[in-house]
Amino acid sequence: MNQSIIRLTRELSEIKKSNDLSIAVACKDSDVRNVKAIILGPPDTPYEFGFFEFSLKFGRDYPAKAPAVNSLTTNSGRCRFNPNIYAAGKVCFYQIRTWRGDRGEEWSSAQGLESILISIQSLMSSNPYENEPGFENANQDHDKENMKAYCLKIRHETLRVSVISRLEEHLGINPDGTIQSVPSPMEQDAYDEDSSIVDPEAPAVFEPFKDLCKRRFLWYYDSYVASIATEREKVTENQVFARMPFEHSGNAMEGKFLYSELERRLRFIKERLEKETKDWADEGLILKGKESGVAANLQRQFEQTVEHFKKETSVTLDVELVNGNPFLWRVTYFGRPMTNLDGGLFTFELAFSPRFPEEQPRAKFLTHLYHHRITTDGIPCYSPRRYDDGRHHIDAIIHLMEEENPPYDPRTQVNQEASKLYWGSKEDKKEYNKKLRRSVQRSMEC
Structure with missing residues (x-):
């Protein structure tokens, strides 16, 4: 096997095993040289919690030579998200030799896929205006105004293009709120069995991050809503984006601030995701009746999970199927004694x-x-050790509930008010614990 493929396969595996909340990678099994990656916009930047997708094409001479990198989040070539990420998709930074870096900054075979993605993520800074060569130390008054204006429009387009438009596409929603006439997944499966309906020569659409974006959207929904409320106060509705000195026709970020429209679209996406989740249960019952492999697998996992927690003495909980449906599990957790959750249900x-x-x-x-x-709507932010086993999802949720001294990670802080208290002063932490205990007491009253 070619050494570059061996190297790439190892790097892909390492990134996937890391459970990095900021970066995800994927490729078709038959085409490991063509990699897709998604980078989560860093917290406390105008790119915060946006979904930015890239393609990386590795030659046979990798790692001696850097891959070709292209941005796929460009609003069909109309949106330049960064001085170094062009509307046409070009990604420009020294490591891949798009310009000459300082000595020691050139590409070397010691670098790899992860270092490239981290370098791209570093471009998504709190002040991307400074990424443009010649503007690194801009400090005149008009530069400061441009910096603010640039961040304002990047934040708007991050929400509009990288989050809202992406989720609408995944859910079959038109921007005006109408639903596209597309078959449901169950109907599509039936169509796929009929070669007279589906062209067997048509290439399958490769969308490896579709589910990831849906789940993360539910994590960060409150943050998106809060961001809209904050950002709309800084501009006027229909205000035209300011053009930066380094932007020009065909390679710019042009548009208007339309936060009222973004808020409407954002809320509708949430409704459609909730409906999709409820539809899974109905589809699952159909599959159970057909004795499908997925239904049998989940039934077996459920039974094994029940047996596991019967023997597990460190935690007390019940697991049951809702209406006997193996696609919908209900877990009742009893708070561990001598903890903040003591007595909770x-x-x-x-x-x-x-x-x-x-x-x-x-x-x-x-x-x-x-x-x-845990979001105000009840969505927990967690990462299981194994994604293909229902028990590991339960274990991960229980762990986040009980963890006493977690490391700070802004990507997991999905309840803004609770996060500010938890990571604030001693008095803030006391207030957090009071509110936590209050929710525990109310759980016993229900």
């Missing part, structure tokens, strides 16, 4: 997709729990 559900494990289950608390890693 919390219920959450795991909704499984008919396409599990390609699509991951969606968890939601039915009992309110005030927690910095």
Whole structure:
């Protein structure tokens, strides 16, 4: 096997095993040299929690030579998201020799896929205006105004293009709020069995991050709403974007601030995701009746999970199927004694997709729990050790509930109010614990 393929296969595996919340990679098994990657916009930048997709093409001479890198999040070539990420898709930075760097900054075979993605992510800074050569130390008054104006429009387009338009496409939603006439996944499966309906020569669409973006959208929905509320106060509706000195026709970010419209579209996406999750249960019952492999697998996993927690003495919980449906698990957790959850009774559900494990289950608390890693709507932010096993999803949720001294990670802070208190002063932390205990007491009253 070619050494470049061996190297790439190892690098892809290492990134996937790392469970990095900022970077994900994928490729077709038959085409490991063509990699797709998605980078989550860093917190506290105008790119915050946006979904930015890239393609990387590796030659046979990799790692001696850098890959070709292209941005796929460009609004069809109309949006330049950074001085170094062009509207046409070109990504420009020294490591891939698009310009000459300082000594020691050139590409070397010691670098690799992960270092490239981290370098791209570093371009998404809190002040991307300075990324343009010649503007690194811009400090005149008009430069400062441009810096602010540039960040304002990047934030708007991050929400509009990288989040809202992407999710609308994944959910079959038109920008005006109408639903595209497309078959449901169950109907599509039926169509695929009929060669007279589906062209067998047509290439399959490769969308490896579709499910990831849907799940992350639910994590960060409150943050998106809060960002719109904050940003709309800084501009006027229909205000035209300011053009930067380094932008020109065909390679710019042009448009208007339309936050009222973005808010409407954002809320509709949330509604459609909730409907999709509920539809999984109905589709699952159909598959159960057909004795499908997915239904049998989930039934077996459920039975093994029940047996596991019967023997597990460190945690007390019940797991049951809702209406006997193996695609909808209900978990009741009893707070561990001598902890902040002592005496609490919390219920959450795991909704499984008919396409599990390609699509991951969606968890939601039915009992309110005030927690910095659980949204106000009850969506927990967690990462299981194994994505293909329902028990590991339960383990990960219980772990986040009980963890006493978690490391700070802004990507997991999905309840803004609770996060500010939890990571604030001693008095803030006391207030956080009061609110947590209050939610525990209310859980016993329900």
